[in-house]
Amino acid sequence: MTGTAALENPDSDGSAAGEYRRWDGVRLADDVLLSTRPLAATRLNAAAVDTVDALESDGFRTPAAVARETNQEPESVERLFERLHDRRFLEWRPSRDPADRPPVSVVVTVRNGRDHLQACLDALAALDYPAYEVVVVDDGSTDGTSDVAGTHSLADADALRSLSVGSAADPLGIGASRNRGVDAAAHDVIAFTDADCRPRQDWLSELVPVLASHDLVGGRVRPARESAASAYERSNSSLDMGRHAARVDPGGETPYLPTANLVGRRALFEAVGFPERNVAEDVALCWDALDDGFSVVYAPSGVVEHVYRSGVRAFASRRSAYGASEALLARNRGREETASVDVPVTAVLAVVLAGLGLLLGGVASSLASAGFVGVAGVALGTGGLGLWRRYRRFPSVVSADDLARSWGRERLSTAYAFARELTRYYAAPLALIGGIGVVAGAGVLGATLLLLVVAAVALPLVVEHRVHDPSVSALAYAGYYLADHLGYQYGLYRGAVIHRTLAHLNPLTRFRLVGHGRAS
Secondary structure, eight states: OOOHHHHHOTTSOSSSOEEEEEOTTEEEETTEEEEETTEEEEEOOHHHHHHHHTOOSSSOBOHHHHHHHHTOOHHHHHHHHHHHHHTTSEEEEEOOOTTOOOOEEEEEEESSOHHHHHHHHHHHHTOOOSSEEEEEEEESOOSSHHHHHHHSHHHHTTOEEEEEESOSSSOOOHHHHHHHHHHHOOSSEEEEEETTEEEOTTHHHHHGGGGGTOSEEEEEEEESSOSHHHHHHHHHOSSOOOSSOEEOOTTSSOOOOOTTSEEEEHHHHHHTOOOSSSSSHHHHHHHHHHHTTOOEEEEEEEEEEEOOOOSHHHHHHHHHHHHHHHHHHHHHHSSOOOOOEEEEHHHHHHHHHHHHHHHOOHHHHHHHHHHHHHHHHHHHHHHHHHHHHHHHHSTTTOOHHHHHHHHHHHHHHHHHHHHHHHHHHTHHHHHHHHHHHHHHTOHHHHHHHHHHHHHHHHHHHHHHHHHHOOSSOHHHHHHHHHHHHHHHHHHHHHHHHHHTOOGGGOGGGTEEEEOTTOOO
16 A cells, blocks of 8 residues: 555655755854754755755745755755755755645544533634534443534534444444544545644644645644643643654654544545554554555644643553553564664763672772773763864864763763653662662662662653743652653553563663764
């Protein structure tokens, strides 16, 4: 199966159809393209200088437009832009045709969501889009949800249809209900959102034009109201793929699109379909669509607002369900779709030697401590030499201050990524081992391990609260931070038992040892 819109787009092969601009902080200095965050520089030939000079940081342009302006081949320009995008010099977003506004069927699946559904339908009624219908799929509700749908103004205008599936005792389920919504939809473009979401007025106007070049597009999910949970979700939501557009990549920064905000073509939904289950059905849809050759992209300009669960217990329960779904996906696909965190070999050696220095006595302790000092010295020396070489390569455009700041950010970024991954996947079992060590008599080893776990858990918390500066106290933020990671981790191990797999917990898929200076 091959994606339809991707093949029909005349300007691209579908995988790269998009527009580019320079990232903020990227500038040309003669024949050097320089990025300050992260610090990187590359020399360009004369043709590449002219091409990149045609791009600015305040507006996107297509490779075809730049090629016409610079008298170059569009394919060559696109290849250059893709290479610079991969190296984080250029930002990408999907192509869109604002004039392409076909009628849309909006599918809302719901079960016992009367209170939320009213506000969702009110938001849908206010959409700024020429032609659309709403299909409410009610999966065995008993709280009067069907009455809300039947009496709404959209129903009075013949713009809403309600479909009853399942029963109170035997609900059909989320994935199957979404498939029923596809079957009932009257139009070839189908959008999905949830009853606890509030699409913004320009939601469809922003996302549907992207389907002129792609097959499936998702938008941003933001908090609908102010609360401690919303303040945390504003920077840590698993439904929010961030401020920047991207191609969906199971092993990248945008691994899937949530069905809370999803628009695609009927051909895709009928060819792939949602798996008939209640968790990770959106992840499976996106990955299966990619496997079948469809073009799947993320465009943050199309926004829905989501009402997040406000209680810590309910919040942790939801995160636990997300964690359990990792095991399901790992079992069904036979591999874990995830990105690794780069960890310098010297850092691992330093930690091991420091631990041995604490545990051992006499000459062995002295040797381990000396080894720690030696490894740390080698790390600092090679790091400093690398910085000096980078400075000598581009002395006219890179200052010593730029290098020092970049080195500090890279080290903090590496420590943050490692600590966050350890916190999310391994903190509880490591803390348990440390506690057993203390009780069993290995006090120094157990206490050291416990201290390392506490430090790993605390570092991301401190960094995130400092960077995002949420509108809640550090204590309230910490409560949701712990509920997030520990709830998710409980789900990971519960899922391992339920689905009989440990593939998603393999440290080798989380961490990758690299030479000093290559971690980022």
